[in-house]
Amino acid sequence: MAQNKSFSKNFLILFSGNGIGQLLPILFAPIIGRLFTEEDQAIQANFLAIVGLISIISGGRYEKAFVLPAEKSKAMNLFGLASRITIVLSVLSLGFYFFRDQIDTLYENGKMADYMIFVFVAVPIYGFTNILNDWLVRAGLYKSITTSGIARSAFVSLFSVLFGYLSFGASGLIFGALIGMFVSVVMMFISARDSLEFNLISKSGMRDVASEYRDFPLINSAHAFTDILFGQFILYLVMTREYGLAEFGLFAMMTKYLGASMKSVGNSVGQLYYKEASDLHAAGKIVQPVFFRSVKLVLLFAVPLLILILLAGPVLFEWYLGPRFYESGVIAQIMIFPMFINFVVSPVSGTPLIYRKQGMAFAFSLVAYISGIAVIMWGSLSGLEFYDTLKLYAAVQAVYYIWLFIWYYSLIRSSR
Secondary structure, three states: OHHHHHHHHHHHHHHHHHHHHHHHHHHHHHHHHHHOOHHHHHHHHHHHHHHHHHHOOOOOOHHHHOOOOOOHHHHHHHHHHHHHHHHHHHHHOOHHHHOHHHHHHHHOOOOOHHHHHHHHHHHHHHHHHHHHHHHHHHHOOHHHHHHHHHHHHHHHHHHHHHHHHOOOOHHHHHHHHHHHHHHHHHHHHHHHHHHOOHHHOOHHHHHHHHHHOOHHHHHHHHHHHHHHHHHHHHHHHHHHHHHOHHHHHHHHHHHHHHHHHHHHHHHHHHHHHHHHHHHHHHOOOOOHHHHHHHHHHHHHHHHHHHHHHHHHHHHHHHHHHOHHHHHHHHHHHHHHHHHHHHHHHHHHOOHHHHOOOHHHHHHHHHHHHHHHHHHHHHHHHOOOOHHHHHHHHHHHHHHHHHHHHHHHHHHHHHOO
């Protein structure tokens, strides 16, 4: 009973912050939808996919192991190791600027080269966001996660609107995102400062944890990288090349607001699930109760959203974001089923990490992503309309997420 109360309390703390944090972009969405074009949205989405491709592995994924060791010294050495890897990859990301013309050619739109210098700025900001967020989870400082999340959303929205009024175009969306994330990083570091004991970090300590938790960079890192590689970077690239910036921009706008709304709830539950399920498993206790509690919690949000989009998706997008984004609502109706299933599955996606089944999780995701990209390519080569291709893609994704849920539950059951 005490554990249930603790879970509920921490969820409310995280969800209230994520809820407010997500509400702010939604409140500003009608302004942003009228200040920026579909092409602007597409350029920002492609830029953030490139940044995400590097920042998701910038800490070697060692940050995901912060909650696992009981010893503070091990956790701090994981923190030091993740931070050093992030700094190295941040410097290396400057290479995107020197290959900007080749990147432009890859996208076939002549507009991406101008933004490649900002990858060097974005990677450390996003990388340390991941590191500090996971440290705050270990420290149980959920209110700090909430506060920094609200600040991030507020600054992203305010500066995006400001730059939009100044006619910055896609640059305004990118600058707004970077400023908001930077403010969040500073706030999280201030909150985490008292719980960080840098004197515990040593070269030998980092070598030891690098070996003990090597599955994270070797397997989990590859898994996370392919999630962004296929789920965003290549998917967005193929859509942009095959169907143009405007069509992809409509898809990006749908993902930005509908997908992000779902993700905010899923992340709130997922952070708690991973921490509590890890503790239960380490203590040899049953994990099923927290598994089903997490799933039931997101269903409370997922079902009404599913019904709303199916009944009035296009009308809502047109009314709220502006006439040019009516088609984003149509795309939302096409994608809502796989998004719904993913919404339900995402909070318990840390299950393979807990049971050290990262290799299998990686293999499953690789098959699913390759299948999804193949469907997009086949649809384009076959001359299918963008929406017909999306329907095939949605079907592939739905099957994948259903399979993941079944597999996660099988891991939980087999550990009893």
